[in-house]
Amino acid sequence: MRRSHLILALFIFAILAAVVLFFGYIPARASMLYGPPARSLSISDRIEYSTRLLSHGDLLVAPLNPNGGEQPFRIEQGESIFSVATRLEQSSLIVSAQAFYDYVVYTGLDLTIQAGDYTLSPSMSIIDLARELQDSTPEDVTFVILPGWRLEEIAASLPTSGLEISPEAFISSAGSPPQVLDISSSTMEGFFYPDSYRVPRSATVDQLLDLIARNFVLHITDEMRAGFAAQELDLYQAVTLASIVERESIQNDEQALIASVFLNRLKVGMTLGSDPTVQYALGYDSSAQTWWKNPLSLDDLKFDSPYNTYIYAGLPPAPISNPSLGALQAVAFPETSPYYYFQATCDGSGYHTFAVTFEEHLANGCQ
Incomplete structure (x- = not known):
């Protein structure tokens, strides 16, 4: 009788040890692969979402379409994470709404996803896409030059443009026109072609001036140059x-x-x-x-x-x-x-x- 009790006790101990080891291993494994869980999750939730993440396997890291193109995606103010996940799958941006949902809840990214407009691609993994949704600030900004503005007026519009270029740096650099203009002048005044420009937010002042200058050259046709010559004017005149x-x-x-x-x-x-x-x-x-x-x-x-x-x-x-x-x-x-x-x-x-x-x-x- 004692021997059977001992065997039963050892069996129960082994079961408990296996359970403890199993439920200790799963969170540790998930943490190693996907980072630590959100602090807001309870112990039971950590185990549950760790198990879910490990069950998804490659769905989290493999893009739906490595060659997929970019497309716009908007998150509405107050939209639920479940709705976002569902629409991402419906838009053919991710392979699994459930995998996306489980990942953002596990990591706590569900609490910091921002409403706004994004440019996304099915070439992004679920993990990359979830991180992308943390900032709706577009990579490009629209920089507008109005007809008839002088240099200083263009420069004055920079602080509200989203570009990291100061008016002072802009005016100073405009004193050395880009070579593409092929003009001998100490100012680029007159050659800031009025238009709406899509400019990377991180563009330097030289990159911005070069973009504007190339747009000017693009719009001055051979027929226009011939017309200027017919009026006995060179390009600068x-x-x-x-x-x-x-x-x-x-x-x-x-x-x-x-x-x-x-x-x-x-x-x-x-x-x-x-x-x-x-x-x-x-x-x-x-x-x-x-x-x-x-x-x-x-x-x-x-x-x-x-x-x-x-x-x-x-x-x-x-x-x-x-x-x-x-x-x-x-x-x-x-x-x-x-x-x-x-x-x-x-x-x-x-x-x-x-x-x-x-x-x-x-x-x-x-x-």
């Missing part, structure tokens, strides 16, 4: 004139006619008499908090600067803004006109009246 046309025009369909007025004036040696060139020379108006003071006083028009086209004939030494494609095309392909003068109409429409003589120009003034 054409961009300079286009920068004036950009600031003078409000309605885009007038740009080619405005360009014709300035070209007519250049051909006969008249001063261009353009207000925006004076505005550029004056610089920032702190009282109005603008780079483009308006209206200009009579004293402003006498401001001595090579950019003041009321005083000095010909083009200013450099562009005064960054012209749109429309303004550049207007200089390349201007309308043919007899006009030497224009001024804003009195109806506030943004259009202009044009005149051949100064007397006609005065007669067009608002009463």
